Amino acid sequence: MFDINKLKVYFIAGSQDTPDRNLYKVVKEALIGGITMFQFREKGTNSKKGIEKETLAKDLFELCKKHKVPFIINDDVDLALKLNADGIHVGQDDRNVSEFIDKFKGKIIGLSVANSNEYEKSDISEVDYIGTGPIHSTVSKDDAGKEGGYDLIKNIRKIDNEIPIVAIGGITEADVLPLIDAGANGVSVISAIAKSENIEQTVKGFHNQYKIL
Ligand SMILES: Cc1ncc(COP(=O)(O)OP(=O)(O)O)c(N)n1
Numbered sequence: 001m002f003d004i005n006k007l008k009v010y011f012i013a014g015s016q017d018t019p020d021r022n023l024y025k026v027v028k029e030a031l032i033g034g035i036t037m038f039q040f041r042e043k044g045t046n047s048k049k050g051i052e053k054e055t056l057a058k059d060l061f062e063l064c065k066k067h068k069v070p071f072i073i074n075d076d077v078d079l080a081l082k083l084n085a086d087g088i089h090v091g092q093d094d095r096n097v098s099e100f101i102d103k104f105k106g107k108i109i110g111l112s113v114a115n116s117n118e119y120e121k122s123d124i125s126e127v128d129y130i131g132t133g134p135i136h137s138t139v140s141k142d143d144a145g146k147e148g149g150y151d152l153i154k155n156i157r158k159i160d161n162e163i164p165i166v167a168i169g170g171i172t173e174a175d176v177l178p179l180i181d182a183g184a185n186g187v188s189v190i191s192a193i194a195k196s197e198n199i200e201q202t203v204k205g206f207h208n209q210y211k212i213l
């Protein structure tokens with residue numbers, strides 16, 4: 001059974017997101033701050049490929065294990081299987097969940113569902129959570145599409161009261177309460193954490209928002 005608390009402060013990063021800093025150190029600080037889940041998203045310009053990507057993934061997985069934080073791999077189903085990662089996140093244009101579901105028994109499966117139209121055409125029966133966005137404009141994904149604001153969450157919540165939803169896209173601490181109010185169960189964040197001057201404090205800042213509830 002998937003624990004929805006894991007979605008509260010879901011950090012996503014790859015080395016392309018920390019051009020001036022060492023990703024391992026960034027993730028370590030984020031773990032100390034208390035991130036609840038980590039997604040290794042190594043893609044796009046300046047990202048590592050092949051054995052370099054695999055070695056980095058292994059190192060980050062070990063680090064997450066020490067902190068008992070689930071390690072999710074973005075897109076790369078084969079790498080997730082090879083490393084026995086805690087889960088996989090795929091989008092609408094990635095491998096279809098039905099193709100690999102059998103090999104992910106007991107693992108976490110996340111699917112991107114940008115809006116209610118995508119929700120209607122997705123089979124969400126076998127996924128643990130959906131990632132919905134972009135809420136705001138983002139510097140971290142070139143093909144993210146147009147931002148849809150908090151209504152993206154509200155509209156999906158209206159048609160599904162159960163599915164765990166994590167919001168994504170340009171999210172900062174100030175978005176946590178309105179997003180939870182709109183029906184999200186948590187936030188997924190790249191730049192607000194990866195580019196923070198004080199990563200540990202920023203992660204704690206996200207957590208503090210939940211204490212106001
Ligand atoms: C939690 C979460 N939500 C959405 C996405 C985006 O996935 P996708 O649409 O497949 O785009 P890429 O991240 O692969 O560029 C995500 N990664 N995580």
Ligand SMILES: Cc1ncsc1CCOP(=O)(O)O
Nearest residue numbers: 138140141169170189190191
């Ligand atoms: C992967 C992804 N999917 C939709 S927006 C986005 C990027 C989110 O990054 P940031 O938190 O820096 O806007």
Ligand SMILES: [Mg+2]
Nearest residue numbers: 075090091094
């Ligand atoms: Mg993808």
